[in-house]
Amino acid sequence: SQQGEEDPQALSIQEGENATMNCSYKTSINNLQWYRQNSGRGLVHLILIRSNEREKHSGRLRVTLDTSKKSSSLLITASRAADTASYFCAVQNTGGFKTIFGAGTRLFVKA
Template sequence: SQQGEEDPQALSIQEGENATMNCSYKTSINNLQWYRQNSGRGLVHLILIRSNEREKHSGRLRVTLDTSKKSSSLLITASRAADTASYFCATDRGSNYQLIWGAGTKLIIKP
């Protein structure tokens, strides 16, 4: 069953603009992860945020977590063409090894 659900399903913005993607989940979690997948490639880990954290930064990436709303957001600032990819959230749903994945947001950065 799908735990995380990303929205929007697709997002197209101009280079230089900020991109925001959201992830909602249904059950309590210990942590939430965001991954990027370029076309035809495997997934690359971006950020892990734990349930007791509200915000994390990594370069141009900012992730927030609101456990009361069971939602997370990924913000990419000053987007670049190379950010074009699909972005997935994954939650642990209380398991220490199994991740449950959303269907992803497809992000297109127009030059």
């Protein structure tokens, strides 16, 4: 079945609040990536975290990876209306070439 399953499917918050999105996967991975997609556009890479890393930061973004639970989370702090988008996790399995994307979490940030 599909790797990189995000949870929740949709999330609605007020500007200034934090947003947390989760991703679960099933097999061993080389890396896990988070992407953002604004409506009707292509995906933009946010963060790549390798299997031997536990946490990475980029600006207001924090990604954690727990390989024992096969899960990752993306935290967006102090959200802004401009953060409204769909967020996808993507996993690259060990020994594989393909990167497999989940169905995404739709985030709505209300001004």
